[in-house]
Amino acid sequence: MGARTGEIERDITAIRLPKWGRVIPAEGVVPWLVVGPDEEPVEPIRRYLRDFTARNRPGSVRSYAYGLLRWWRWLQAVGVEWDRATTAEARDLVLWLRQADKPRNSPRRASAHTAGKVNPITRKRNLGDGYEPRTVRHNNAVVRSFYEFWLEIGEGPLVNPVPLDRKGRRPHAHHNPLEPFRAEGRIRYNLKVPRSRPREIPDECWKELFGSLRSNRDRAILALDLSCAARASEVLGLRGVDLDWGDQLVRVRRKGSDAEQWLPASPEAFIWLRLYLADLGLLEPNDPIWWTLRRRDHGDGLRHQPMNYDALRAVLRRVNALLGTNYTMHDLRHTAALRMSRDESLSLRDVQTILGHAHLSTTADIYLIEDEARVIRRVAEHLAARELRAQQPPPPVAVGYHATDLDVLFGGLPR
Incomplete structure (x- = not known):
């Protein structure tokens, strides 16, 4: 216990989170809930998620539910009630996340010797066993939002345990009326995230990657994503009515805004798409395009069901194991964006529209960069x-x- 503040100094490394509760899908307006060991929903979280669902897309509810489950497990481990939590609990959770390993359903096998190391082919770092800084930041945002809800309705604690560092300034004191309002203040215990450069898949590596795919479906989805630069979730959400064969366009629903937008795709992508749909058979206009074979619990063997993100990751996992790489679907988006940004016939505004960025500065900060390979070549010549x-x-x-x-x-x- 601290000599002056009376604060308990916890042995962070000795704390182990209990396997308390779980996140389950639910029927009704709230698609995901956190339940305790008695399988009953945790009422404070349920009320918050109901309000959160009304203000946000349902797809974000799942990640917020898991963040609050981690917070509840942490409170169980340190013996603090949710409405008695202070900044000490939020700070100590950040310290714990920085040194703890993520729980795994099964131990690593083939990836055990590559975890946290840089891939020699792609020069990208593999994810390690610990929590990444982005996970810590997301967890802080979830917990702060949860307590903001209870402070607003006047039924929770008096102080948010996840504070902001405002440095004595009044929020938006010198706001430019020509620019949008942005969040003022930084969460005090947020970790700094190193700025990563977008990674482009070289043409030769793309040929090897594409040649290692095993089905017309996999070739179609990767060729389509490389040409239209959509996010993986946006491509997976395509239906039959979202294809314009005449003008070679696809209609995606943008992540975050859920706005519909038509994007041009390459003729090669539509060729592979035609071959895949010919293999698949009859497809209703409002049916999802991407399907996969899965064994269900009814004991009737393999059956088609809509492809999800886990199935798409399995496609790249097989290819990466064959080539010794660690490519992701987002690398295809980066590759398409970098190719467009180098084309003198396309403006930065064109690239922003295709990528679906809300602000032009986002596109410029990420993709309007000097090609690293060209810089290295010029310095070597010097x-x-x-x-x-x-x-x-x-x-x-x-x-x-x-x-x-x-x-x-x-x-x-x-x-």
Whole structure:
């Protein structure tokens, strides 16, 4: 216990989160709930998720439910009621997440020796066993939002345990009316996330990746994603009515806004799409495009069901194991965006529209960058030129000067 504040100093490394509760899908307006060991919904979380669902897309409810489940398990481990939590609990959870390993349903096998290391082919770091800084930041945002809800309705604690660092400034004191309002203040215990550069799949590596795919469905979905630069969730949400075969367009529903947008796709993508749909058979206009074979619990063998993100990850996992790479679907989006940003016939505004960014600055900050390979090549040429000049003999001394005198004057340095 602290000498001045009376605060308990916990042994962070000795804490183990209990396997308390779980997140389950639910029927009704709230698609996901957190239930306790008695299988009854946790009422404070249920009320918050109901309000959260009304204000946000249902797809975000699941990640917020898991964040609150982690917070509830943490409170169980430290013996604090949810409405008595202070900044000490939020701070100690961040410290615990920074040193703890993520729980796994099964131990690592083939990926055990690559966890946390940089792939020599793609030069991308593999995910490690610990919690990433983005996970910590998301957890802080979830917990802060939860307590903001209870503070607003006046039924929770008096203080949000996840505070902001405002540095004494009044929010939006010097706001430019021509710019949108942005969040003021930084969550105090947020970790800094290193800014990562978008990774492009080189043409030769793309050919190897594409040639390793095993079905027309996999070829169609990757070729389509590479040409239209959509997010994986947006591509997986395509239906039959979202294909315009005449103009070679696909209609996606944007992540976040849920707005519909038509995107152009390459002729090659539509060729593979046609081959895949011919293999699949009759498809109703409002049916999902992407299907996979899965064994169900009814004991009737393999049956078609809509493809989800886990099935799509399994496609890339098989290819990565074959090639020794760690490509993701987002690498295809980065590759398409970088190709478009280098095309002089396309403006940055065009790239922003295709990517679905709300602000032009987002597109410019991520993709309007100097090509790293070109920078390295120019610097290598500069170093080679310096080496070549150093190997050349010094120029002759001008008439009227003696070489020995110049050596004494300049210390024998090359002239």
